[in-house]
Amino acid sequence: MSGRTLSVRSQARTRPTRGRRVRERGPARRSIRPRRVLDLLRRVSEVLETVVDPEVAAWSVLVAYTAGEGLGFNRAFLLLAEGGQIRGWFGVGPRSREEARELWADLRQRGVLPLDRLTEPDLEAVEEERKRHAATLAALSHDLVTGCGVWRRAFIGRSNHPNPCVRHWVAVLDSRELVVVPLMAGSQPWGVVLADNFVTHAPAYHGTLEAAETLAHYLRAALERTQLLLRFQEEKRRRMLAEHATALLDTARTLAHDLKNPLALAGGLAREIMSAPTADRESFTRRLGIVATAVTRAEQRVAELVAGLASRADGISLGPVEVGALAERVTEAFRPLAASRQVRLLCYHPGRPVMAAAAIPSLDRCLENLLANALEALGETGGEIQVAVRDEPPWVLLVVADNGLPLPAPLRVDPFAGGITTRRGGSGLGLASVRTLAEAMGGKVEYDETEPGWVRFTLFLRRWS
Amino acid sequence: MTASRLLFVDDEEGFLELYRTAFSRDGYAVETTGTIEGARDRLAQGGIDLVVLDIRLGEVSGLALLREIKAKHSGLPVVLSTAYARYQDDFSSWLADAYVVKSSELGELKQAVRRCLGAAR
Numbered sequence: 001m002s003g004r005t006l007s008v009r010s011q012a013r014t015r016p017t018r019g020r021r022v023r024e025r026g027p028a029r030r031s032i033r034p035r036r037v038l039d040l041l042r043r044v045s046e047v048l049e050t051v052v053d054p055e056v057a058a059w060s061v062l063v064a065y066t067a068g069e070g071l072g073f074n075r076a077f078l079l080l081a082e083g084g085q086i087r088g089w090f091g092v093g094p095r096s097r098e099e100a101r102e103l104w105a106d107l108r109q110r111g112v113l114p115l116d117r118l119t120e121p122d123l124e125a126v127e128e129e130r131k132r133h134a135a136t137l138a139a140l141s142h143d144l145v146t147g148c149g150v151w152r153r154a155f156i157g158r159s160n161h162p163n164p165c166v167r168h169w170v171a172v173l174d175s176r177e178l179v180v181v182p183l184m185a186g187s188q189p190w191g192v193v194l195a196d197n198f199v200t201h202a203p204a205y206h207g208t209l210e211a212a213e214t215l216a217h218y219l220r221a222a223l224e225r226t227q228l229l230l231r232f233q234e235e236k237r238r239r240m241l242a243e244h245a246t247a248l249l250d251t252a253r254t255l256a257h258d259l260k261n262p263l264a265l266a267g268g269l270a271r272e273i274m275s276a277p278t279a280d281r282e283s284f285t286r287r288l289g290i291v292a293t294a295v296t297r298a299e300q301r302v303a304e305l306v307a308g309l310a311s312r313a314d315g316i317s318l319g320p321v322e323v324g325a326l327a328e329r330v331t332e333a334f335r336p337l338a339a340s341r342q343v344r345l346l347c348y349h350p351g352r353p354v355m356a357a358a359a360i361p362s363l364d365r366c367l368e369n370l371l372a373n374a375l376e377a378l379g380e381t382g383g384e385i386q387v388a389v390r391d392e393p394p395w396v397l398l399v400v401a402d403n404g405l406p407l408p409a410p411l412r413v414d415p416f417a418g419g420i421t422t423r424r425g426g427s428g429l430g431l432a433s434v435r436t437l438a439e440a441m442g443g444k445v446e447y448d449e450t451e452p453g454w455v456r457f458t459l460f461l462r463r464w465s
Numbered sequence: 466m467t468a469s470r471l472l473f474v475d476d477e478e479g480f481l482e483l484y485r486t487a488f489s490r491d492g493y494a495v496e497t498t499g500t501i502e503g504a505r506d507r508l509a510q511g512g513i514d515l516v517v518l519d520i521r522l523g524e525v526s527g528l529a530l531l532r533e534i535k536a537k538h539s540g541l542p543v544v545l546s547t548a549y550a551r552y553q554d555d556f557s558s559w560l561a562d563a564y565v566v567k568s569s570e571l572g573e574l575k576q577a578v579r580r581c582l583g584a585a586r
Contacts, residue, residue, distance in 0.1 A: 257547070257548045260548040261477070263569065264568050265477065265479045265483060265569075267569020267570070268483045268569040268571060269483050271571075272486050286482075290482060294479060
């Protein structure tokens with residue numbers, strides 16, 4: 001979905017146009033029905049519960065502000081107070097009257113209802129929407145002067161408002177009536193949501209302002225939660241990097257000894273043999289034997305260290321795992337559920353043991369998540385899931401393929417990023433944990449849809465040597 | 466002139482073979498042992514001019530032997546030789562007269578041996 005399409009969706013009008021001339025409609029209803037408000041608040045709150053990205057949270061609430069089946073404003077902006085400034089952070093809606101006409105007409109023609117799109121946000125489109133409003137958001141940014149943002153209730157600001165911030169926003173947006181919804185943190189300004197009907201000039205009524213206030217508070221809670229989550233994830237990432245660096249250093253030191261020792265020996269003896277060739281065949285053969293043994297030892301240490309490094313990095317203890325037997329066992333556990341959904345579940349593996357360096361609980365979890373994801377994709381309509389184990393040195397491949405729904409667009413960018421709520425992939429955390437676990441075992445996971453009609457996840461595990 | 470007598474202590478027979486060949490050709494009298502006990506016994510007999518000591522002797526640290534040598538044979542030069550550069554962080558290793566990281570090129574070790582023997586005389 002393009003950013004342009006997103007704007008269109010975010011500006012959908014619910015009532016069809018009946019006249020010959022396309023009328024521009026904003027929140028022109030005289031009052032917003034309480035039942036409708038409650039329904040809107042319920043829908044938005046359900047969406048925000050699962051959102052893990054601050055931009056998606058902002059986009060969701062501002063779409064609710066601007067959707068025809070929402071509060072019906074023409075456009076809306078979120079500004080956040082940061083370090084003595086109130087900074088434009090996100091915006092939704094058309095940028096001009098011409099753009100509004102074009103977009104709303106397109107929406108009507110396609111019969112798109114923006115609120116329906118909230119459950120499946122297109123991350124690229126959200127980012128695009130933010131970029132589209134970048135200039136306006138920059139212009140809205142302002143130094144926090146006394147009294148700016150310190151309001152308890154939503155109000156309508158005009159060009160003669162006593163507060164310079166409000167006058168600045170009204171001027172930037174060229175707005176006749178600007179709805180200002182303040183968000184306070186104690187006695188300090190936290191942010192503000194601005195909304196207006198710059199195209200339709202429809203008035204905003206008391207009920208709409210109240211609903212706008214409630215939505216803004218939902219947004220603040222969602223932003224605080226998602227930003228905290230991001231900080232937590234960043235902290236976790238940093239900690240993991242530090243632990244990985246320590247593990248690497250430790251491994252480098254071990255390498256210095258365990259690899260350098262046999263290599264120095266092999267190289268030293270080889271030099272001796274070259275510089276002072278001996279006529280004694282027995283002595284020559286013995287020295288050559290020492291060289292060969294030292295090189296073999298170095299090779300073995302490399303393999304052990306690779307596996308050891310992976311396990312040290314995440315505290316997982318790796319050992320030899322027979323992947324075929326594991327795949328058979330986990331697949332068998334899913335068979336009753338698959339049968340109840342008319343899903344054909346097949347498991348292929350070589351007859352001989354295929355050993356990978358892995359941890360059984362981690363590999364169990366990976367396969368369970370991939371199977372659950374495949375079953376979810378097939379839904380109630382049935383289909384087929386194929387699990388296959390292949391020995392492709394230096395890897396052991398564990399493949400899970402299904403002929404269900406393709407991955408939704410937001411997930412295709414990075415199916416393993418996590419945090420995107422879609423029907424296929426659930427919270428997205430299942431696939432994210434597959435990647436985390438695969439990498440912790442020194443492996444990786446890849447996704448492809450190269451075979452038409454099939455979605456395939458391939459887990460690469462290091463072959464046990 | 467009598468050849469200097471070197472004692473190499475390393476738990477890896479391959480290195481001992483290498484040292485025997487390389488240093489004998491350079492005119493040294495070379496003796497080798499793979500254990501701390503063997504080194505103690507040989508040193509007790511006297512006549513050793515320099516010790517080349519590996520730090521990690523299996524599960525045992527050669528640094529304990531280094532301390533022992535410096536306590537009992539204070540004038541005897543000791544060259545530490547190991548693949549594990551981290552041991553330089555250990556204060557005990559500072560007792561050694563020279564420190565050489567193991568390499569297939571023995572030039573640095575030979576130079577350290579020559580330097581330490583020269584200083585001892």
